[in-house]
Amino acid sequence: MFKLLVIEDDATLFNEVKDRLSQWSYDVFGISDFGNVMQEFSEIKPDLVIIDIQLPKFDGFHWCRMIRSHSNVPILFLSSRDHPTDMVMSMQLGADDFVQKPFHFDVLIAKIQAVLRRVYNYNTEAVSFKTWCGAAVDYERNTVSNDEGSVELTKNEMFILKLLIDQKNKIVSRDHLINSLWDDKRFISDNTLTVNVNRLRKRLEEIGLGTFIETKVGQGYIAIEEEPS
Structure with missing residues (x-):
């Protein structure tokens, strides 16, 4: 209960x-x-x-x-x-x-x-941990960690990040994100998603990863995978 x-x-x-x-x-x-x-x-x-x-x-x-x-x-x-x-x-x-x-x-x-x-x-999915851009993304603890430090995300922030890095280097549409986050988008302002993504970026900026979430105007968002040196 x-x-x-x-x-x-x-x-x-x-x-x-x-x-x-x-x-x-x-x-x-x-x-x-x-x-x-x-x-x-x-x-x-x-x-x-x-x-x-x-x-x-x-x-x-x-x-x-x-x-x-x-x-x-x-x-x-x-x-x-x-x-x-x-x-x-x-x-x-x-x-x-x-x-x-x-x-x-x-x-x-x-x-x-x-x-x-x-x-x-x-969080009950088999995969609870991923690496992205050299950072450890822990879905169970809602943390992202790299050499610059560690940040703790809210559930919404981690859910958005998970959706994006599961399709890294591919555009994830705004509609897909909204429908995944909120069951009925009729009750959701389009600005709500923007605010959540911006808040996620701000948290990732603390460990140097804010620029790896890109906005594709009129399409959606994309998580860029850092190219190996």
Whole structure:
């Protein structure tokens, strides 16, 4: 049974979400002290976090930053705020998806299932380790390491990198990446993929690999394999 932590201060909405998700056999937890979210997060050890942006004391962006500084657990924002910058900000902070209120519960459940399936199922594949451009890519630990150091990626970042290096030196279309990451692209902004890829590049730049993910305008992205010297 997956444990879901719902960081939502609207008690009526939280209870409704909890009731509906419990019907799908999820173990749902809430927050009792919105000034001490990280302690409750650490105690619960959830498999997925659903978080609102507008919260008492500190907003959801703050808690997303705090969670990301300690964990790569998947995060899904649930918010009535609909400005594109809010969605972009959530992705830049490492969120896996964004659901806008009001929402249909079937959409929420589909997104939760897609994230959980992507995060906790793809690591069961036989291949858990690859080399790329002289770096060790560890799918189980979500790390990329080379002589310049090691970076830890979020689940989305590693999933994108895996899709690209599985087809290294070949263009992977935006549609393929979106359909692989999110089951129903009708609910996904095209900018969401761009933000995720840019965040992946920024992380890879820390160990000198940012330029090896190239954008092919109007087509998609390509992972370049470093030519041997």
